[in-house]
Amino acid sequence: KSPSLLDLWAMKIFAMMYRKKWKDAVDLYFIINNWYSFEEILEKTKKIFTNLFQEEAVFENIIEWDWDRTEAIEYLIQNPPKDSEIINLLTWSVKNILKI
Numbered sequence: 039k040s041p042s043l044l045d046l047w048a049m050k051i052f053a054m055m056y057r058k059k060w061k062d063a064v065d066l067y068f069i070i071n072n073w074y075s076f077e078e079i080l081e082k083t084k085k086i087f088t089n090l091f092q093e094e095a096v097f098e099n100i101i102e103w104d105w106d107r108t109e110a111i112e113y114l115i116q117n118p119p120k121d122s123e124i125i126n127l128l129t130w131s132v133k134n135i136l137k138i
Contacts, residue, residue, distance in 0.1 A: 044074055048083040055095040060105040067124040076131040097132045 041049070047069055054062055070076050083091050103125060111118075 044079065044082050045086065047074060047079045048086050051079055051083045051096055052087050052091055054099055055092055058099050058102075058105050059109065060107040061109050061111055063100070063105055063124055063128060064111055067119060067127055070127060070131060076128075077135065080135070097136065100128050100132050103129075 047066075050062060050065065054066075066076075066079075069079070080093060080096075084093070
């Protein structure tokens with residue numbers, strides 16, 4: 039059985055504890071804008087990975103914005119978001135959860 043889109047996103051969020059790939063940030067931007075809230079993805083990640091998941095590490099990686107941009111991003115849409123739009127949405131999503 040194939041994992042659902044939400045399950046796949048939970049796995050990607052879990053991976054974001056250990057890596058900071060810009061492509062993951064871009065993917066997360068589109069997922070949050072089109073399918074699932076950041077909160078839904080975090081809840082699914084907690085459910086799958088239980089005590090192995092360190093939410094704070096993901097938050098820290100997002101807020102630090104020290105992303106590995108070595109892989110080129112190829113957008114499939116005509117007007118892709120600016121980097122600042124991606125950064126603003128993901129930073130806002132974390133700060134909204136943390137209430138800061």
